[in-house]
Amino acid sequence: MAHQTLAPLTEPVAATFADRHIGARPDDTATMLDELGLPSLDALADAAVPAGIRQAGPLDLPPALSETEVLARLREMAEKNAMRVQMIGQGYHGTVTPGVIQRNVLESPAWYTAYTPYQPEISQGRLEALLNFQTMVEDLTGLPVAGASLLDEATAVAEAVLLMRRVNKARAAGAVVLDADLLPQSIAVVRGRAEALGFDVVVADLAAGLPDGELTGVVIQQPGTSGRVWDASGVMAAAKERGAMVTVAADLLALTLITPPGEQGADVAVGSAQRFGVPLFYGGPHAAYMAVRKGLERSLPGRLVGVSRDSAGDPAYRLALQTREQHIRREKATSNICTAQALLAIVASMYAVYHGPEGLRAIAGHAHDAARTLATVLAGHGVELVHESWFDTLTARVPGRAGAVVAAAEAAGVNLRLVDADHVGVSCDETTTPAHLAAVAQAFGVAGAAARVDAAAAAVADGAAPEVLPAALARTSAYLTHPTFHAHRSETQMLRYLRRLADKDLALDRTMIPLGSCTMKLNATTEMQAMTWPEFASVHPFAPDSQTAGWRELIEDLERRLAVITGYDRVSVQPNAGSQGELAGLLAIRGYHRSRGEERRTVCLIPASAHGTNAASAVLAGMRVVVVATAADGTIDAADLRAKIAEHADDLAAIMITYPSTHGVYDGDVREVCDAVHAAGGQVYIDGANLNALVGLAQPGRFGGDVSHLNLHKTFCIPHGGGGPGVGPVAVREHLAPFLPADAAATGADGAPGALGVPVSASRYGSAGVLPISWAYVALMGAEGLTAATKSALLAANYVARRLDPYFPVLYTGASGLVAHECILDLRELTARTGVTAEDVAKRLIDFGFHAPTLAFPVAGTLMVEPTESEDLGEITRFVDAMIAIRAEIDQVAAGDLPVEASPLRLAPHTAAAIAAADWDRPYSREQAVFPLPGVRRDKYFPPVGRIDGAYGDRHLVCACPPVTDFEERA
Known part of the structure; x- marks a missing residue:
């Protein structure tokens, strides 16, 4: 084959990471500046940003590194962390993230670049995953309503305490009693909230009974930080008799073996889903959970996924009830929670989907049997265990030598919990091996530890070792019975399930997400x-x-x-x-x-x-x-x-x-x-x-x-x-x-x-x-790159504002007639004149392949647009063209050519099923419905559902996986 000479490049290869992070090429920048009538990005910054707040010089940051250099530097820091077997417990446990979930959720831009599902029609995949999470939590806790995740266990406990005080108004002056065996970090966070809000907190050994005085609520840890598992139903009943509410902070994995809080009489259950496949991450992010009894769903903080129906009457998911309630109720809001830990909740839910109920029970059994094996070895060596009943955590009493035991274990590559000078905590999990147990036993001074562990493990496996969980607490109820938790056992099935859900959604890997105040920009692969x-x-x-x-x-x-x-x-x-x-x-x-x-x-x-x-x-x-x-x-x-x-x-x-x-x-x-x-x-x-x-x-x-x-x-x-x-x-x-x-x-x-x-x-x-x-x-990015990103963000926002102002007036501008990094498009006059709402525009944008801008915040009847610095001129122009085309459709309504109720705006978004229907009777063509601009044909996105009826979903609240028959009947 003859040698072929490559054609010369039209522009230089990007020399820095900043050049790749910022979407606009030099020619794009010149075009946008020309639209604004400005000669340079510096001139834009000078015109937009008040001189009185401008900083004197460049940021004093180290020089920018290349992507190769950054990864090398990160590797240097990573290697300074010592790798140990983590048996500390205290709310954090070793776990295995299945590879199919790590690669196809945690490391997949289809999942990690998605936005909060406030536009549900383009979020059905992540909403289904979060509904799986809620169903998992409801089943395991024995309570009928669960949210779509909170931030971590300690703050979830604090939220539960505040919920009890809100709901139990007749007893609001009473104290909140915290189990002395509650995670120490949970106690500390609750105390901080209580001090700020001025209510009393009492820490007590609840196994010894409730303290005197008026009570608002009680929080019990099950199993306790020390590992103790005990029948708390009597304390719960006593608390209820005194007018208090009860929260149980529960380990989800333990609930596969022990009676769930709901069956014991708890009003609320909280905890962490970390050990369901979410790495330790040096403390987070980890999805916390909260589940409540019937009647408390409207007091639940955070997000709740519900099942509603779309315009065709088909089941569809959406965020229900109090979604973003703090933006509506402001100082009257019951919680300030806005961000959740959705990505980690999805990982945890898929862990349950992949393993199913029998797999989770086997994993729990492994952790429990490892603890029983170690207990047998330690007891045989004369080490006293503080409790007779436990799930996966032991507390051993070793007077005066706890520090030495922990140090010996660390030297052998295992981290244990130093409770105090006389006590050591050991937590087992799904990663625990006989070698780990032998190392721990040896740290306690057990001779011939490996052989003793093998013998004890055999006794446990053969049923010769005594049971340590109270028979009265043995779980008898079923959980994870929905077909979703039984249908994806092979990796092939799981891979396709994850792909199918991801394909239902619009995330940043597929399209610009022009959400004002949310800054949806590039999350570069090297950064991740x-x-x-x-x-x-x-x-x-x-x-x-x-x-x-x-x-x-x-x-x-x-x-x-x-x-x-x-x-x-x-x-x-x-x-x-x-x-x-x-x-x-x-x-x-x-x-x-x-x-x-x-x-x-x-x-x-x-x-x-x-x-x-x-x-x-x-x-x-x-x-x-x-x-x-x-x-x-x-x-x-x-x-x-x-x-x-x-x-x-x-x-x-x-x-x-x-x-x-x-x-x-x-x-x-x-x-x-x-x-x-x-x-x-x-x-x-x-x-x-x-x-x-x-x-x-x-x-x-x-x-x-x-x-x-x-x-x-x-x-x-x-x-x-x-x-x-x-x-x-x-x-x-x-x-x-x-x-x-x-x-x-x-x-x-x-x-x-x-x-x-x-x-x-x-x-x-x-x-x-x-x-x-x-x-x-x-x-x-370095100082220069960060500054260039800010200027480019200003340029993109002002370009969009200038292009769209003739069609959708920009509500606010600064003294120079410019905006900052986002602009508010005012549709109120158009709505008054035509009946077309900002929500109609948001839904119609789906047919163009776009996520909507921020709807109705901070001003009702508006859309807030933030293009960010990461979008190139081509994508920004595609959005501008879509908005102009939508304005033309609004003009059709204004002219009387289309009734608003039968317009493509009000009937958007258009599903493939709607387009394929034989009885098309709408006063506009199928082509206008799904190919409103020629460019849409190239990469058409069909939403899986039509416009969702939110009010129906709130009136008929369903917040768990619906019976599969609901879908079969529709099919």
Whole structure:
């Protein structure tokens, strides 16, 4: 074959990671700037960002690294973590993530780049997976309603305590009693919430009975932290007789063998799904769960997936009831939870789907039998066990030598729990082997440990060893009976099931997701790689610091870089969601005022345009919300602000402002606002949700902020995962640093935090497992790349605003006529004139292959668009063209050519089944329905369901996998 000369490239190969992260090529940038009438990105930044807040020079960050260099650096840090067999327990256990789930969910962009399923028609795959999670939790706990995941076990316990106080109003003045055998981190987090809200918490040994006094609620751990399994039904009954509600913090795996909380009389069950295939991740992210008895479903915090029906009457899934209730109810919301741990809940649900009930029971049996084997060996050596009944965890009494036993085990490659000087905890799991047990036995001083373990294991297997679970607690009820948990046993079947669900959805791997305030941008493959490396993923959060040097180096370096970027002095990455970052920042402000003897400062000013979680978080921090009005141009109403400051000068704690504002504009007077609040003795909280419009251009810690939370799942590239994981670090100026979140596990024996700060997460570094993603992003971009990304985000948003303003007026712009990183398209006049709603536009966009912009927030009847810096001009143009085509259809309705009720807008989205129906009787063509623009033909996405009837789903709440006959009848 003759040698062929390659054609010359039309542009240079991208030289840096930043060139690949930013979607617009140089020619694209020039085209968009020309549309705006500006000569350069610098000119755009100068025109859009108020000069008074601009930072003086470039960010003081290390030079950008290449992708190869970043992976090498991550490998260096990973190798500084010591690999050990983790038998510490305390709420975290070794587990095996099936390869088919790790590769096709946890590491698949079809799953990890998906957004929260607020547009259910394009989210049926992830909603089905989350419904599986709810069904799994309901079956295992014996309670009829479960949510679609919370953040971690400690905060789930805190949410359960708050739920009991809300529901049990007649007893709200009573104390909440916590089991002394509750996870220490759960006790610490609950104490922190109780101190902020002013209610009493009592820690008691519930096996000895309930304490005296009026009770609101009781929380029991089953099995306990010490491993104890006991029949708590008597205590539950006694609590009910005294008017209290009961929560059980339960191990899901143990519930395959022991009586579930619902059958014992519990009102609420909470816990973690971590050991269902989710790696340890040095503490998170892990999906927590909550299940409740009938009648409490409307008090359930977080998200609930329900079954409704679509326009054809077919079953369809959606988020039900209180979805994003904090954005509607604000300071009256019952929880500030916004982000969930959806991706990890999906992993846990698929673990149950793959293994089925018999597989889960076998895994539980393995862990239990390993503990029985070890107990037999230790008892034979004269080691005293504290409890007679346990599931997978033993507590051994070794007076004066607990430290030596733990050290000997560590030297043999096994981590145990040092309870105190006299007690050692050992937890077994599905990864435990006879060799591990022999190493532990040898650490306790057992001679000939391997042979003794083999003999004890044989006795357990033969039934010769005594049973240790109380017969009265043996589970007899069935679980996971739905066909979903029986149909996917082979890897082939599982692979196809995961692919089938993923194909139902629209995620960032298929299309632009132009959601305002949610910053759906590139989650680069290089950033994602290290997350599942065993050296990072298999580390227990309570492993000794001597084993975690690499983790702490990465975290401390990320915290330093984030401090530089934001202009603050200190950062804590502990908050495992943006809402928890808000709470942590407000608790820091509260602690600061109290340290100065100013307990009276409890008023928090919040603009009407702020994120709804702001108000809910302020209430949880023990503050009183006072709303500041919005001016006609979308900025804070200066006159109302001055009046509110004057009215509350003596009791002003803080103001919470989002910058740029939730209306997508840079308020020019933000420094003046900060100065006025400071002059009155208050602190300034700047919500960092919109930091993607500031990085490299302005620093909130330098233009007046005292504290901000950041959203690593927005600005810093941790993917949304269908609704989580999220990370919401809190950044503060030096005077607030002592009040940053404390380590919940580093508490006294009574669970009281030992630092000035209040823990907001179960582990010291929250969802540490996803921090390598953000570290890699910042290291890859460097100061210049981060700044270029911000300018490109501004360019994309302003280009969209300029192109679409003639068709859908942009509601708010800044003094220069420009927006920040997002714009609000106002459809209210069109709706009044034609009846076509913003929701109609959102659903019609599905037929063009797009996820909708943010619907009806922060202004009802609008769409908020944020293209981000990652989209190229071709994709942005495709979106603009779709919106212009939709406006033409609205004009058809306005002209009377189409009735709105029978228009492609109101009947969108169009399924393949609808198009293929023989009786097409709509006043528009099939082609207009599914191929509204020529380019749609190239890569057509058909939604699996038509428009979903949300009201029907709320009136007929079904939140578990529906009977398969429901689908068979339709088929």
